[in-house]
Amino acid sequence: MPVKNQKWIYNSTFSGAPKPSDFKFVEDQLPEVGENEVHFKAVAISVDPYMRVLGSVIPPGGVMFGAQVAKVVKSRNPKWKVGDAAVGYFGWQTNWVGVPEDIQSPFGGIEEPYEVPQVVSNVTHALGAAGLTGNSAYFGMMELCCPKPGETVVVSGAAGAVGSLAGQIAKIQGARVIGFAGSDAKVDWLVSECGFDKAFNYKKISVVEALKTAAPKGVDCYFDNVGGQMTADVISCMNSYGRVAVCGSIANYNADRSKPVLVPDYHLNVIIKQIKMEGFLAQRWLGPKWIQGIHQLAEWINQGKIVPRETVTNGFLNIPSAFIAMLKGDNIGKAVVTV
Amino acid sequence: MPVKNQKWIYNSTFSGAPKPSDFKFVEDQLPEVGENEVHFKAVAISVDPYMRVLGSVIPPGGVMFGAQVAKVVKSRNPKWKVGDAAVGYFGWQTNWVGVPEDIQSPFGGIEEPYEVPQVVSNVTHALGAAGLTGNSAYFGMMELCCPKPGETVVVSGAAGAVGSLAGQIAKIQGARVIGFAGSDAKVDWLVSECGFDKAFNYKKISVVEALKTAAPKGVDCYFDNVGGQMTADVISCMNSYGRVAVCGSIANYNADRSKPVLVPDYHLNVIIKQIKMEGFLAQRWLGPKWIQGIHQLAEWINQGKIVPRETVTNGFLNIPSAFIAMLKGDNIGKAVVTV
Known part of the structure; x- marks a missing residue:
């Protein structure tokens, strides 16, 4: 039949x-x-x-x-x-x-x-967490951001599928993690359940203001899901040799690209602070490394280390x-x- | 006295x-x-x-x-x-x-x-060519762009002190080199004396138009002295895994930074093409490597390989x-x- x-x-x-x-x-x-x-x-x-x-x-x-x-x-x-x-x-x-x-x-x-x-x-x-999404967070954080214990990591779109995992993976590496998300409920969840050190509702506080108090020693890594103003603001708060993993550009996904989309310039900060930015698709790591990533993520889930x-x-x-x-x-x- | x-x-x-x-x-x-x-x-x-x-x-x-x-x-x-x-x-x-x-x-x-x-x-x-300037071109090209023989390299601000050397160093590596500069005299000099494969006066032709014919296989490396529109345009013509050495931002050096300087967004292209951008100051390589760079540059000058x-x-x-x-x-x- x-x-x-x-x-x-x-x-x-x-x-x-x-x-x-x-x-x-x-x-x-x-x-x-x-x-x-x-x-x-x-x-x-x-x-x-x-x-x-x-x-x-x-x-x-x-x-x-x-x-x-x-x-x-x-x-x-x-x-x-x-x-x-x-x-x-x-x-x-x-x-x-x-x-x-x-x-x-x-x-x-x-x-x-x-x-x-x-x-x-x-x-x-x-x-999700033990699949395509998890590996996006895993490889972006582990291969491009490479946070060291004690460093400060910022994640934007932090309550999203990839962002919430990226922050938790950075915590497992011993970093201090700050998230930005778009509602108070998301912010609460990031701190209370995902173990972020700080989280902010970017609709209520400017990113630069938030980072002045939350990252007094400056930002070392930025896991970037957003682009636009958010990226310029975080980069303005970064330390020399900061690393940016460019995973998403949600600020401008729906922009009308028949004319140029304008964003704040952060080019000069990239030079003066010698910042490394790298865009990525998780598919880059397909093959044996991909399955290793999934095994690691599944282990962390099973141990309760990531939510x-x-x-x-x-x-x-x-x-x-x-x-x-x-x-x-x-x-x-x-x-x-x-x- | x-x-x-x-x-x-x-x-x-x-x-x-x-x-x-x-x-x-x-x-x-x-x-x-x-x-x-x-x-x-x-x-x-x-x-x-x-x-x-x-x-x-x-x-x-x-x-x-x-x-x-x-x-x-x-x-x-x-x-x-x-x-x-x-x-x-x-x-x-x-x-x-x-x-x-x-x-x-x-x-x-x-x-x-x-x-x-x-x-x-x-x-x-x-x-200049065997000093601070030369080492900016040398380390930016050799350590960040890393052109392979046959790859296509674009240099902006190409007739400037650093740009003209960056292009010549890429030629020595076996790359195809395309320069952008701001006058016909500069463009002529880049092709006739510096050995660039192609050079364009960006005041007379759009960067995207120029690269359509001059870089039919796409751009692999960009030595960026300029920022702004030029950077967005070159990145739109880059291949996957393209490398950008961010050396200067001359398009916006004189911009009034009391308000945000707006530039065309290239964030999405950075993701989709998995592009790596890195800002640098040549001072990063001070020490024994610095003097090695100067010796290499002096040798190339003495051999007539760079002008x-x-x-x-x-x-x-x-x-x-x-x-x-x-x-x-x-x-x-x-x-x-x-x-």
């Missing part, structure tokens, strides 16, 4: 804040499973800020891109057996049939699914609204949709 | 383009040479863009800061003997008496003078006007004043 498949089509290029009509819901029949093919059934689907960014670059028309945790329900491929749980770029659809070795990453190139490691305690964590908070939405039909709410900052921690 | 000393006092904090009245000419008597002290007599004095930058940070009042080549005319210090030529931060004055081990660098900390290495063929080169062009102004009284002209871009290559 043919299987019915539900899909969200990426229908029109995002302009400003994404809206429901940018997506179109369709149903069709799944094909038979051919030689070397696997049938994966969605368990949980990730909604992430990078989708807003790539949405202005990737042409619309196909199934909306994105990662899932999915279970194998049929396999004619020697690498996969029924019941395996995989993380892969199956997109916003309830089922996927094809050759796993041929899957295109939205970041370019082939990216084969990988099995959820046994150490991951909860399947949604494989998309893998998730905002879970139920129901495949709710993916677009979960995505739009996440971009508005309605979530705390990782936003994920269970199917 | 007491020696008369001439000095230029740094008289008022620069606001906008520096003007002659920001400096005050005074004469006084040199003190006697005390124990451990040396009397250095100025031979050539450097005028550099960094002076504009530090001028907004350092309080006015004293002798204007800056490096000289100077000869020892009297010494009561075992390290120095009459006739030695030194490079040191003696400032804008014709004579200096003091303990060389105590000299403050305008960049902070103590910076002892060093003897002009024997391999340097011309004393003014010790301030150490200088714009030389004669006369101590002309330092302020030489400095102001250099900031306007009137010079080609290193601006220096002989005393």
